[in-house]
Amino acid sequence: MSIAALEGSATLLDDLRAALGAEAVLHDEKSRTYYANDVFWQPGVAPLAIVLPRTADEAAAAVAAASKAGVSIVPRGGGMSYTKGYLPKRPDSIVVDGRKLNRIVELNAADQYVTVETGCTWSALNEALEGTGLRTGYWGPLSGINATIGGALSQNSAFFGSGIHGTVAETVLGVTVVLADGRKVTTGSGGRVGAKPFNRYGGPDLTGMFLGDNGAMGVKVSATLRLYPRPDKVDFLSFGFQTMQAMAAAQVEMARSRCVSEGFGIDRTKIEHSASVNKLSDGLKTLGNLAMGGKSLFQGAKDALGVATAGTAFLKAHNFTLHLVVEGRTDGELRHSLDTLRAIGKRHGTEIENSVPKVMRSKPFGPVRGMLGRDGQRWVPIHAVFPLSDAPKVIDANDAFFAEKRGFMETHGIIYSVMTMTVGNDFFLEPAFYWDDEITPLHAASLGEDVVRPWRDRPANPATRQAVAELRRATQELYAGMGGISWQVARDYPFREILSPETWSLLEGVKRAVDPQGLMNPGALGLD
Known part of the structure; x- marks a missing residue:
């Protein structure tokens, strides 16, 4: 790494510590090595640092600082992935570990939705819903004691409730995402002025572009999920x-x-x-x-x-x-x-x-x-x-x-x-x-x-x-x-090579619009 790059990294670390607090920025060798491995792939590229934001604003500040410095941003959930979904491709990367973003923002039983921060585990969400008589359609993977809402959204998870309700994507009403420049964007009806987050549609489905993306389009900080009566x-x-x-x-x-x-x-x-x-x-x-x-x-x-x-x-x-x-x-x-x-x-x-x-x-x-x-x-x-x-x-x-x-x-x-x-x-x-x-x-x-x-x-x-x-x-x-598709694409499954050129060009255009510098989880979905 050049002297200029070293100086830039030091400045970025200072900016991150100022925005999040020193305890929320990890730079030691042990932490950097730990975050360079997933369930299968090892050893990977160690990131420059790891940040653990506690609020959506802190996540936005970290992303904005990294983007300004030209450093890649790699979102990470509960760590249960085996497809390079949260492994840095470049050493000049920060990993955004979202597990401290774990609050239930709103539980609206009357309108049957729940808004939850994406670092919340599926186990914790189901505990919060106990006694309400309600449950999300898809309600978690087998690894739900560790797996987070955001990780499931990024990899389009399926298991509990999926026989009838399909993957997690079919339960989502909207998401709040930090884009590569630090903007917070909310999709679904929650993105309208003065509207509740009760509906996914009412215009183009902007929510879908952030589901199954493995963080290539942005860092998800919260999501609104539809609730259903829990069968007795x-x-x-x-x-x-x-x-x-x-x-x-x-x-x-x-x-x-x-x-x-x-x-x-x-x-x-x-x-x-x-x-x-x-x-x-x-x-x-x-x-x-x-x-x-x-x-x-x-x-x-x-x-x-x-x-x-x-x-x-x-x-x-x-x-x-x-x-x-x-x-x-x-x-x-x-x-x-x-x-x-x-x-x-x-x-x-x-x-x-x-x-x-x-x-x-x-x-x-x-x-x-x-x-x-x-x-x-x-x-x-x-x-x-x-x-x-x-x-x-x-x-x-x-x-x-x-x-x-x-x-x-x-x-x-x-x-x-x-x-x-x-x-x-x-x-x-x-x-x-x-x-x-x-x-x-x-x-x-x-x-x-x-x-x-x-x-x-x-x-x-x-x-x-x-x-x-x-x-x-x-x-x-x-x-x-044989015409099969895979959900946890990340940087592991074939993707670009099985899309038609026209479909791939559309995806590239969306990527350029939300991440013009190509800093958001480079290589995910084959986008670089």
Whole structure:
């Protein structure tokens, strides 16, 4: 770095400390190194500094100062990304860690919306909504104890509530975003003078350009989400299948029925290697405590005992298992949905013990233990989304692809598993890979030292990590070639190469309009 650049960096750090306070600006080597890694990609480029704004105005001041200095701005949420979404591309970058922007701004039960700062976790938002009888449509990922509202908006997350309500984008009414020059802009009706943020439209949909953008268009500081009455009735179903094709056929038919709140299908390898699934057999004490959380999940000690003693052995009797949460506003509505789904499931497979979805729903936002395998293996997924009708050919192609790659994976010690979901009217396919590798500071901070201690001395394994990267890229290209799309694009999934030239030029034009210097998360979405 030149003398002029060093002097400019020092001036910027002084400006940031003056605007946010010294304690909100991190510049030490340990912090800079920590923020250069995500769940998979390591080591990355260390940023110049990290800022932790506590208000939207502080975030705007930090962005404006960085922009004036010609320094890149990289937004970061809860740190659960594995697609380079919050990793700096250039050393002259500041990371804006938004986790201190975590207030509930307005909870309007009468008009059924909530405005929340984007550093709030999904777990905290759901706690704030307890007792209101309301819930957002999509209400969080499995990693919701760490994952933030802003991170989900940037990567278009899906899980809880997604069977009916789709991705998080379909729950958003408007956002407030800091643009690259420090301006705060509000989209939706909240951007009108004197209007409530109750509606997304009433003109061009400016909200959409900031969803799924991985921060390429601006730093989101708050969002307004639509609320719905929380269903009073809930029950659970699980099924076993001999083939993935049979399971996918059931999922597609169930998705068209609009009866599934959320659900997922997994293979036997996932059962054996996923720490999250294996937590089912952790013992009576844990499950007994969960049982006390609500009669709608467990009908008392006897039910809890049955779940605990069942463990995971019954799952391994099937090559694939599907686990569903079903909700209804009345007993009759719930019963109709259960009967519909049970009939579909039995046409394609066998009904089995429903303890997996029951335990998952009893504590939806538990520790993110699944970011490592059962025995501390590193884990990284890959995904794509397809039309429901394409599921059969996608499953066949996926099976053929990984059969061809079996020798490669065995040579490198890579374990493959797969998960499927339906999200609204889409079929979601997510292979995951496990391998032995070093534990990073991000894993330790996310899971706790007590959890990772047994594997702390495991050496780095860059050769296998590179093999996983090559396997992921080949999988991405397979899915993209079949017309699949990916939500967490960041700087990982193919994007520019699969857009038509006309569509790409429109995206570039929007980027130039909101970020003429190209300082907002350079490289995200392939924009640079």
